[in-house]
Amino acid sequence: MLEGILIGLTTALSLTNILMVIGGCLIGTFIGMLPGLGPMSIIAIMIPVAISIGDPSTALILLAGVYYGAIFGGSTSSILLNAPGVAGTVATSFDGYPMARAGKAGKALTIAAIASFAGGTIGAILLMIFAPMLSNVALLFHSAEYFALMVVGLSAIAAFAGTGQVGKAILMTVLGLMMATVGEGALYNLPRFTFGLLDLQSGFSFITLAMAMFALPEALFLVMNPARSDPAGASGKITDLRITRAEARAIAPVIGRQSLQGFFIGVLPGAGATIASFLGYAVERNIAPKHEQAEFGHGSVKGLAAPEAANNAACTGSFVPLLTLGIPGSGTTAILLGALIALNVSPGPRLMIDSPEIFWAVIISMYIGNLVLLILNLPLIPYIAKILAIPRTFLIPFILFFTLMGAYIGQNNATELLILVGMGVAATVLRFADYPLAPLLIGFILGRMLEDNFARSMQLYDGISFVIERPMTMGLLVIALLLMVLPSLRARIAKARARGIADGD
Amino acid sequence: MALDRWIALIILGVSLIYGYTAWFTMDASLPPFMQRNPIWPSTFPKVLSVMATLAALVILLGFEKAPGRVKKPDMDYRRLGEYKVGQAIALLCLMVAYALLLRPAGFLISTFGFLIIGATLLGERRFHILIPVVALATGLIWYLVQEVLGIFLRPWPFFMG
Numbered sequence: 001m002l003e004g005i006l007i008g009l010t011t012a013l014s015l016t017n018i019l020m021v022i023g024g025c026l027i028g029t030f031i032g033m034l035p036g037l038g039p040m041s042i043i044a045i046m047i048p049v050a051i052s053i054g055d056p057s058t059a060l061i062l063l064a065g066v067y068y069g070a071i072f073g074g075s076t077s078s079i080l081l082n083a084p085g086v087a088g089t090v091a092t093s094f095d096g097y098p099m100a101r102a103g104k105a106g107k108a109l110t111i112a113a114i115a116s117f118a119g120g121t122i123g124a125i126l127l128m129i130f131a132p133m134l135s136n137v138a139l140l141f142h143s144a145e146y147f148a149l150m151v152v153g154l155s156a157i158a159a160f161a162g163t164g165q166v167g168k169a170i171l172m173t174v175l176g177l178m179m180a181t182v183g184e185g186a187l188y189n190l191p192r193f194t195f196g197l198l199d200l201q202s203g204f205s206f207i208t209l210a211m212a213m214f215a216l217p218e219a220l221f222l223v224m225n226p227a228r229s230d231p232a233g234a235s236g237k238i239t240d241l242r243i244t245r246a247e248a249r250a251i252a253p254v255i256g257r258q259s260l261q262g263f264f265i266g267v268l269p270g271a272g273a274t275i276a277s278f279l280g281y282a283v284e285r286n287i288a289p290k291h292e293q294a295e296f297g298h299g300s301v302k303g304l305a306a307p308e309a310a311n312n313a314a315c316t317g318s319f320v321p322l323l324t325l326g327i328p329g330s331g332t333t334a335i336l337l338g339a340l341i342a343l344n345v346s347p348g349p350r351l352m353i354d355s356p357e358i359f360w361a362v363i364i365s366m367y368i369g370n371l372v373l374l375i376l377n378l379p380l381i382p383y384i385a386k387i388l389a390i391p392r393t394f395l396i397p398f399i400l401f402f403t404l405m406g407a408y409i410g411q412n413n414a415t416e417l418l419i420l421v422g423m424g425v426a427a428t429v430l431r432f433a434d435y436p437l438a439p440l441l442i443g444f445i446l447g448r449m450l451e452d453n454f455a456r457s458m459q460l461y462d463g464i465s466f467v468i469e470r471p472m473t474m475g476l477l478v479i480a481l482l483l484m485v486l487p488s489l490r491a492r493i494a495k496a497r498a499r500g501i502a503d504g505d
Numbered sequence: 506m507a508l509d510r511w512i513a514l515i516i517l518g519v520s521l522i523y524g525y526t527a528w529f530t531m532d533a534s535l536p537p538f539m540q541r542n543p544i545w546p547s548t549f550p551k552v553l554s555v556m557a558t559l560a561a562l563v564i565l566l567g568f569e570k571a572p573g574r575v576k577k578p579d580m581d582y583r584r585l586g587e588y589k590v591g592q593a594i595a596l597l598c599l600m601v602a603y604a605l606l607l608r609p610a611g612f613l614i615s616t617f618g619f620l621i622i623g624a625t626l627l628g629e630r631r632f633h634i635l636i637p638v639v640a641l642a643t644g645l646i647w648y649l650v651q652e653v654l655g656i657f658l659r660p661w662p663f664f665m666g
Contacts, residue, residue: 168509170556170560171513171516174520174557175557178557190546192550224588224590224592226589393624393628394638396623397619398620400600405650409650414607414608417604418601424597429512433508433512459544
């Protein structure tokens with residue numbers, strides 16, 4: 001491990017890469033602060049830039065920096081405006097916004113920054129310990145297990161992303177898988193579902209799809225509902241960034257607990273930062289003493305520190321399945337996976353052996369990124385927050401322009417822009433109908449790999465018999481089935497129970 | 506019928522067409538030697554088409570009841586009338602126009618036009634700020650993409666080179 005850390009240090013500490021981390025964090029914070037633009041949109045917009053860099057470690061370092069910056073920026077807008085840019089920072093606004101309303105915005109931002117820093121750093125240490133272990137196990141996997149593992153990942157994502165609407169999430173996942181089959185597949189290089197169109201020969205572009213699924217609907221929502229970008233609370237001056245010793249003592253154990261819990265939730269596919277932050281908030285409220293419990297939701301420092309530590313640790317945790325198994329656990333890591341594949345790197349257990357410098361450089365850059373966020377952003381926050389005052393009439397055309405540019409640069413093809421607009425409209429309608437879009441993109445990205453591994457096992461075993469002959473494959477597929485069936489079963493049982501009990505009124 | 510079920514109906518149609526292609530037309534072009542393989546290019550799509558059809562039917566027929574506590578949706582299509590749909594549609598048309606004009610009119614003119622018209626559509630009237638900002642941004646982005654990233658973008662209309 002020490003050798004790996006040294007490799008990582010030499011790669012990450014080159015001048016270019018340090019500048020990339022700093023630049024990425026700043027860009028991420030800037031854009032992440034704008035309400036409605038989450039890390040997924042920002043990373044999608046940044047991908048063409050990262051890909052044209054060419055060096056995979058540098059590109060990944062840049063994107064990881066953007067990711068942290070975006071999450072930090074998201075908490076800033078949650079605290080100052082009560083307008084979380086990301087689902088993962090919704091819980092931050094529960095206590096952060098009341099604190100800002102009470103004139104303690106500076107203090108709230110400091111607590112958020114420290115909690116994020118601790119969560120991210122503890123997460124990076126845990127990642128350093130667990131990722132090599134997991135990737136050793138993963139080396140034993142065959143294509144049959146990979147196939148089964150991806151099915152588990154997809155069904156977990158569907159089960160968690162749906163929040164009571166597993167059917168919709170499954171439908172979106174399958175739709176993503178179907179879109180992945182368009183174009184020339186790995187099998188026999190036969191064009192499939194292209195309708196004879198040359199533009200579809202190589203399939204849908206992943207960048208276009210990512211832009212259309214996340215950036216474009218958000219921008220259209222900002223257009224349709226001006227209240228979403230209303231910077232009403234932004235005018236307040238941010239002063240007094242210091243926290244007292246008593247407050248530091250109060251939040252220290254909270255941060256420790258939530259960093260650990262958040263990390264392990266982040267490792268699970270599909271759970272991610274959102275669940276980690278809500279769960280972290282709920283757990284801390286439940287174990288807090290009675291008099292402190294009443295404070296939650298009205299500006300409690302603990303209630304602010306918990307989700308912040310948890311969501312940052314979870315973001316780091318979500319890198320574990322990405323780097324060791326090559327399976328993304330969240331929409332954001334799915335986009336990162338797509339970027340890596342475009343850079344000719346295939347993440348998976350062989351990543352640590354074949355290109356250790358990428359693996360370790362990313363981990364080291366996580367430390368640097370967290371430090372940058374703490375040192376650079378904290379004093380700059382009062383100035384960065386001025387971006388919230390940019391009028392929407394300037395902001396929205398630029399957001400739309402950057403989505404167009406991203407799709408165009410990736411393919412250098414104007415037809416791609418028409419596909420982008422078409423799919424963006426479809427995605428907006430899907431958002432209106434409350435269909436989750438992250439499963440679609442994850443299904444799309446995993447589709448090719450899923451089919452390749454499935455095909456390889458079919459060829460090795462001359463048929464479907466690998467499911468029965470390999471117990472691990474069987475076990476994983478059973479888990480996948482349980483993940484899909486259990487939520488609806490539990491809902492049914494809960495409903496049946498509710499029917500039996502009279503409402504006490 | 507609620508919007509989500511209409512969408513499920515559309516997806517059902519798509520997956521039926523997809524399934525028809527996978528089950529009945531795709532294998533026709535398969536060379537004979539490939540037919541001895543345990544897996545065909547159509548195998549995976551066949552599985553997917555069945556799953557998609559089933560999932561779409563579950564939603565369409567309402568087997569999955571909505572969760573008891575209805576969370577307030579972030580954007581509600583039932584209140585579409587209160588939203589500025591016209592502006593959104595106008596911007597979408599502008600994006601299509603940009604896509605069609607980018608090659609013939611060149612990057613600088615089409616981008617300048619896109620940003621100015623877009624901001625004006627959204628109600629910006631302070632042209633003395635807007636025009637310099639947009640001109641500066643357009644030039645800067647062109648420079649970044651062309652010179653720093655090294656991706657060719659034709660700056661001027663086709664007749665000017």
